[in-house]
Amino acid sequence: MDSLQKAGVLKMRVYAMLRDNPEVLDYYLPKGPYKTDLLYVKGVKAYADGALGSRGACLLQPYSDRPDWRGFLLSAPAHFDSLAARLIGTDWQLCTHAIGDSGNRMILTVYNKYLKGPNDKRWRVEHAQVINDADFELFGKTSVIASVQPTHATSDMYWAGERLGPERLKGAYAFRRLLKENGWLPLGTDFPVEDISPFKTFLAAVFRVDAKGYPAGGFQPENALTREQAIRGMTIWAAKADCLEKEIGSLEVGKKADLVILNKDLMDVPAAEVLQVKPESTYASGVKVY
Numbered sequence: 001m002d003s004l005q006k007a008g009v010l011k012m013r014v015y016a017m018l019r020d021n022p023e024v025l026d027y028y029l030p031k032g033p034y035k036t037d038l039l040y041v042k043g044v045k046a047y048a049d050g051a052l053g054s055r056g057a058c059l060l061q062p063y064s065d066r067p068d069w070r071g072f073l074l075s076a077p078a079h080f081d082s083l084a085a086r087l088i089g090t091d092w093q094l095c096t097h098a099i100g101d102s103g104n105r106m107i108l109t110v111y112n113k114y115l116k117g118p119n120d121k122r123w124r125v126e127h128a129q130v131i132n133d134a135d136f137e138l139f140g141k142t143s144v145i146a147s148v149q150p151t152h153a154t155s156d157m158y159w160a161g162e163r164l165g166p167e168r169l170k171g172a173y174a175f176r177r178l179l180k181e182n183g184w185l186p187l188g189t190d191f192p193v194e195d196i197s198p199f200k201t202f203l204a205a206v207f208r209v210d211a212k213g214y215p216a217g218g219f220q221p222e223n224a225l226t227r228e229q230a231i232r233g234m235t236i237w238a239a240k241a242d243c244l245e246k247e248i249g250s251l252e253v254g255k256k257a258d259l260v261i262l263n264k265d266l267m268d269v270p271a272a273e274v275l276q277v278k279p280e281s282t283y284a285s286g287v288k289v290y
Helices: 002-006 022-031 077-087 101-115 137-141 151-156 160-169 175-182 198-207 227-234 236-241 271-276
Strands: 014-019 039-047 093-098 124-127 145-147 259-262 279-284
Touching: 014 022, 022 039, 022 077, 039 077, 077 093, 077 101, 093 101, 101 124, 101 137, 137 175, 145 175, 151 198, 198 227, 198 271, 227 236
Parallel strands: 014 039, 039 093, 093 124, 124 145
Antiparallel strands: 259 279
16 A cells, blocks of 8 residues: 555555554564555554354344354453553554444453543444443543444344344444544444445434435434534544544645535435435545546
């Protein structure tokens, strides 16, 4: 990526993470985060558990549609503890994939052990999909970022209730509740697992419906975000989750001019027209690229 960017072939800004692999970490961690105008390598990506659809997500209680099964952790808790211990005294960001309520509890417990209280380390839980009622406060207590993807809710809503049952479902895809923990919430697409369209992200976050407008009234509408929160989540809050909020993420003097000009205003377009909104032009670092 670095060589392609330097050659002017890849004009896209990239925030990259290291794999949770001993060889990779031994090589890169001592060097510290790597930063150029377009590339920032600062995160370390770990995986706590699998996905909910395949029943790989680790749950505290058995799956509602498979009473003999709780999913699984991809590594023992001691592995994540040692990784956190290794990173806490560095500038690297720990970003851990966690889907199930057990996977999330384990990671949040480890994070809280090392972060100890409010901080600016920007450690993240990627997806934070199913959270036990007692564990939401562990995000705010030690400033842990829940990095979420709104279209997961509208893709999974058809079968998530079967996996989790009605009670646990209340703590799943709970974006508004997660937002309250730190007062901000970064939103992503999870491409290529989900569609790359930020308009679908906006639709799912604000209206809690899929591309067909289903369901009427939205899926768990009590967890919908406002239009402004959704746009902030995709821009300034996303930049903040990458420690780049002073350089990108908002239209301010002194920041890089990464922006799109749309043909309709997302602040007042009706839900049925969100997916018809088109970018008329796109600028990267002030250069028109579309």
